[in-house]
Amino acid sequence: MPLSEHEQRVLEQMEHAIQAEDPKFATAMRGRTPRARHRRRILLGSVGVVVGLVLVVLGVARSVVPLAVAGFVLMLAAGALAATPPRKTATGPLGAVGPDGATRPRPKRSRAQRSGTFMQRLEQRWDRRRDGGSWG
The missing domain is CATH 1.10.287 (Helix Hairpins)
Structure with missing residues (x-):
């Protein structure tokens, strides 16, 4: 759930106060880049x-x-x-974010949705290249 504007301002004020009061602690809590x-x-x-x-x-x-x-x-x-x-680690759930802020999982493509087998797709690419079509 995203923070409201008021909560974000309060959080920023707290961060500035901690930074001013104890910069060493604030640096340690921020973590390494x-x-x-x-x-x-x-x-x-x-x-x-x-x-x-x-x-x-x-x-x-x-x-x-x-x-x-x-x-x-x-x-x-x-x-x-x-x-x-x-390794890159995900910081949260992966997928699309809906208008309500919730994360929906990314839809998985099944083998039936793909256009043929691996060899058929390679043959289709080869035919497109030979006919002067795209390289993708």
């Missing part, structure tokens, strides 16, 4: 790769195979952490 979280993931992944590399070198130099394998696994996991983007 997605950009800062992404930078932290890259930093943690980079540190993990370096630590894993050190473990691999130590394991090989001292002939301790489990240490070298653990270092390699750590390097692999840390590299994956740094390279993959964070």
Whole structure:
């Protein structure tokens, strides 16, 4: 349920009062931005790769195979952490918002609503392209 204009003004006044009274608390409650979280993931992944590399070198130099394998696994996991983007999480229900503010689920298309099988759709695209039609 959306807030009324009066409730939004009261909420903004409360936010300003908290910011003026205790800026450190307000900053902590605001949370981190997605950009800062992404930078932290890259930093943690980079540190993990370096630590894993050190473990691999130590394991090989001292002939301790489990240490070298653990270092390699750590390097692999840390590299994956740094390279993959964070998952996008939905903040609420997905779908269309009605005039009353309620969320209706998105209608699902059944296989019957699609125009044929996968191969038939590819053939239709190919025919349109060959005949000079659209590429989509």
